[in-house]
Amino acid sequence: MAANLAFAPPKKDKLRSLGIMALNGMFDEMDGVSVLRQAVEELLKNDVAIVSSFGADSAVLLHMVAEVDKTLPVYFLETGKHFPETLRYVETLQAHLGLSNVRWLRPDPKDLLRFDPNGDLWETDPDSCCHIRKTEPLDAEIAQLGGWVTGRKRYQTAERGVLPHFELTSDDRIKVNPLAYFGDADVNAYKIAHGLPEHPLFAKGYKSIGCAPCTTIVAEGEDPRAGRWRGLNKKECGIHFDFNGAIAKPVAAMDKNLFKDGAFIADPFRPWEEGDDPATVRYTHIPAAVFLANRDAVLANPHPNGLLIAPASKVEDLAADLARFASVAISFPGFTDGRGYSSARLVVERYKFGGEVRAVGDVLMDQITLMQRCGINAFVVTHAATRTALETGHLTTVNLFYQPVGTTEVPVGTRPFLRKAVSETV
Ligand code: SF4
Structure with missing residues (x-):
């Protein structure tokens, strides 16, 4: 059903936002696989990656990915805080679907040492915890691409209620949401129709699964994501900042100075x-x-x-x-x-x-x-x-010091035999 639309607008094109609107109009009625196929085969070609949490619903998008191209890069943000069941589920789904390019993105150890030496930042400052564990590692990869694909859906939260298939981010990238119009029943029907393995925690009442410290069981009738950051005024981890403009992003700064x-x-x-x-x-x-x-x-x-x-x-x-x-x-x-x-x-x-x-x-x-x-x-x-x-790298170099530091610098005015002694120790 995919339209044969050779639409590959260059980055920074002023008309790009209009192109995105047109795409949303054209693909409004399309099924998820068609949207995904359009994104990876026409719109973004080799310039795109899939981002998956390998959570409760992830099998649906990943099954579509396997239908389109099993070699597409799939990024999994290994925050170091996942349930062991999730880590095993990554392996399970990867093998089941034959995905050959699943990449685990990890936080920078220097950031962890600096900002979260005790591993409890999620408790005191979850926005910052998400930033160093998710946003930073993902941003580094996404910066090299023209766009990325997410598994977000409209029904998940009120904030996602108007989610389109295609979004233009503030840094001029395209975010693709093939499942935007999927409802809870569609997700379950798709899983059953394709015999997809469930996340081991799904049957225990976890309807949306993220990091272990920030995920709780959801009661009957609650929003699927109500179990994420329960009790906090936090709905997203920050990687979807553009669409949900109200998300706090305290560690981020726009000026790179x-x-x-x-x-x-x-x-x-x-x-x-x-x-x-x-x-x-x-x-x-x-x-x-x-x-x-x-x-x-x-x-x-x-x-x-x-x-x-x-x-x-x-x-x-x-x-x-x-x-x-x-x-x-x-x-x-x-x-x-x-x-x-x-x-x-x-x-x-x-x-x-x-x-x-x-x-x-x-x-x-x-x-x-x-x-x-x-x-x-x-x-x-x-x-x-x-x-x-x-x-x-064009900095002023200094070879003579009036106030030397350490053991290797030779002070101006020091007697020659001392200079020699210092230089012999270098
Ligand atoms: S979901 Fe929780 S543990 Fe995971 S990165 Fe965010 S705050 Fe940290």
């Missing part, structure tokens, strides 16, 4: 603002003076936060609590103010803080090398020329 590990990335932190509550803020660099005045409240705050060290701050007063913070920001208010270098050395060398140490404020390209040698490993950069220098 944090230079770290060789690239500019979205900064998960925000600066402290007047009126912020030290007991409840999250992903905020709390000024040292505020921290010292509210130490107990900050230490009891369950969210990831950072510490902002100003030139006048005494690092010694903060030393015992540095490990509590996911990030330490050193303030450089002006090019001629060098106190930040000393603070950074104290934090890194004397007090052995091993996490992110970032420079904020007047961060310019001539300072970067000097900051790096003091242990600063991240830079918040707004200066355009500095940004270009970092991106292209």
Whole structure:
């Protein structure tokens, strides 16, 4: 039944949104397989992946995928929090349907260490937990594609009630929802008609299955997704942010102005603002003076936060609590103010803080090398020329130091025999 429609609009085409509307009009009445076939064979060709939770209804979409092309990439977000039954179900469905390209996407271990060292972020800050476990790993893959296919359906929640077959995301990708118009009865009928294996937890009352800590059994008559994040004002994990614009996305930031590990990335932190509550803020660099005045409240705050060290701050007063913070920001208010270098050395060398140490404020390209040698490993950069220098690797190099750090730098003015001794140890 698929229309023979060679519609492959280029990315960033101004008419693309009109094209999406036309597609929805044309495929409004089409069955799920036809929508999927249109997406992968005409619209997006080799530029698409399937995203599946391998939950209670996932077998339906995956069966359609197997009908169209068993080699299509299928992404499974292995958050590390799934029920063991779900992990086994991935293997079961993969074998049953003959899918040959199922890929497990895992969170970045560095993010887990930094934001969720105890594995309990789901309890205190589920939006952020979903962000590092789902959104970030998926975004990295989807960024390389023109679109992706989901198994969402209109009947699942009120928020999904107007879900179309084709959506245009804010970053100009196409999201395809072949099952948008499927009802509960359609899903069950499809499973029976094609003899699809059930998720082992379905018979126990789990109607929508996600991570174990955030999934409960659904009572008769409840929304299928009522068991997800029960008791919280949370309906989605964030990977469907575009369609459900109200979803909180606290870790996400639109501006990629944090230079770290060789690239500019979205900064998960925000600066402290007047009126912020030290007991409840999250992903905020709390000024040292505020921290010292509210130490107990900050230490009891369950969210990831950072510490902002100003030139006048005494690092010694903060030393015992540095490990509590996911990030330490050193303030450089002006090019001629060098106190930040000393603070950074104290934090890194004397007090052995091993996490992110970032420079904020007047961060310019001539300072970067000097900051790096003091242990600063991240830079918040707004200066355009500095940004270009970092991106292209054209930074000022410094070979002579008046205040050497470590054991390898040779101070200017040191007597020749000392310089020789130092160079022989290198
Ligand atoms: S569903 Fe729960 S455990 Fe899974 S990533 Fe989201 S908050 Fe964390």
